[in-house]
Amino acid sequence: MEKIVAGVQHFRTVEFNKHRTFYEQMASRQQNPIALFITCSDSRVMPHLITQTDPGDLFQIRNAGNIVPPYSAAGGGEGATIEYSLEVLGIKHIIVCGHSQCGAIKAILDGGNLEGLPAAKSWFSHAEATKRIVKQKYSDLSPDEMAIAATEENVLVQLNHLSTHPCVAARLSAGLVQTYGWYYDIGRGRVLEYDQSQMKFVDLGTSVRAASPMPIRSSERDAGFLLTAKEEL
Numbered sequence: 001m002e003k004i005v006a007g008v009q010h011f012r013t014v015e016f017n018k019h020r021t022f023y024e025q026m027a028s029r030q031q032n033p034i035a036l037f038i039t040c041s042d043s044r045v046m047p048h049l050i051t052q053t054d055p056g057d058l059f060q061i062r063n064a065g066n067i068v069p070p071y072s073a074a075g076g077g078e079g080a081t082i083e084y085s086l087e088v089l090g091i092k093h094i095i096v097c098g099h100s101q102c103g104a105i106k107a108i109l110d111g112g113n114l115e116g117l118p119a120a121k122s123w124f125s126h127a128e129a130t131k132r133i134v135k136q137k138y139s140d141l142s143p144d145e146m147a148i149a150a151t152e153e154n155v156l157v158q159l160n161h162l163s164t165h166p167c168v169a170a171r172l173s174a175g176l177v178q179t180y181g182w183y184y185d186i187g188r189g190r191v192l193e194y195d196q197s198q199m200k201f202v203d204l205g206t207s208v209r210a211a212s213p214m215p216i217r218s219s220e221r222d223a224g225f226l227l228t229a230k231e232e233l
Contacts, residue, residue: 026056033059035093036085038078038158040066044186045099059085065104065154066096067126071164079165086167086177094168096158097182098151105150109134126161130154148183152201155181156194 016023037047038061047058061068061081068078085091098105107113107124108131114121130153138149159181162168171177181194183201192201 023055031056031059031089033057033085033089033091035059035095036061036082036091037095037097038062038066038068038162039095039097039184040064040099040102040104042099042102042104044101045097045184047097050184050191059089059091064120064123065102065108065127066098066158067104067123068096068158068161069126070161071166082162082165083167086171092177093180094162094177095180095182096155096162097184098155099184100148100151100186102147102151105130105147105154108154109146109150127154127157129157133157152181152183152192152194155183159194 034053034057037051037058039045039047041062041064047053047060048055051058059081061078063078068082069076071079082094085094104124104127107120108127111121111124111131114124130150133153134146134150137153138146141149159179162179163172168177168179172179181201182204183192184190185192191204193204194200195202
């Protein structure tokens with residue numbers, strides 16, 4: 001705690017005073033974030049550092065495994081935050097970002113580690129599709145490769161869950177919001193994005209690629225939009 005308290009004191013006496021006008025202006029007006037950034041609670045993942053954005057630029061949801069429960073699931077903070085970000089703040093961009101060495105992904109793949117953690121076990125049920133996809137498609141990979149594949153597939157699963165929320169589905173249909181799937185490699189400082197045209201994650205370039213949903217077929221109407229899973233690691 002000493003490090004945290006010292007940091008607060010440094011912020012108040014040095015950083016805040018250095019940028020006092022910026023903070024005063026920010027406090028005097030309605031927030032206007034660029035994007036909703038949904039990522040893992042992992043302490044090594046710092047959205048503002050990765051994106052080099054300023055306070056006020058990112059509206060955030062953080063939880064174990066960057067999970068977005070489907071709309072039909074019990075109401076919770078994720079659904080309320082998504083709804084608020086679109087209906088009130090008018091956000092037009094939503095990023096779901098997984099990351100390397102994710103403990104939640106390891107727990108999802110190895111359910112035995114969840115004994116004694118009933119809340120976590122229930123929460124990770126929203127990634128059951130991820131677990132089954134990995135078992136079906138990547139059983140021949142090494143553990144490290146499988147973890148990467150699982151993290152990427154989980155981003156796509158959660159993007160599909162995101163599209164079941166009525167406020168998201170309506171805006172996707174009207175072209176008023178775009179969704180993006182990212183993978184952050186902590187050890188390399190590298191960010192990959194899902195490219196729908198190639199059906200795989202590629203290096204994030206200077207131009208972004210929205211993870212556009214597939215059109216709904218009548219038999220899938222209750223499931224929302226479907227992203228095509230990637231073909232390879």
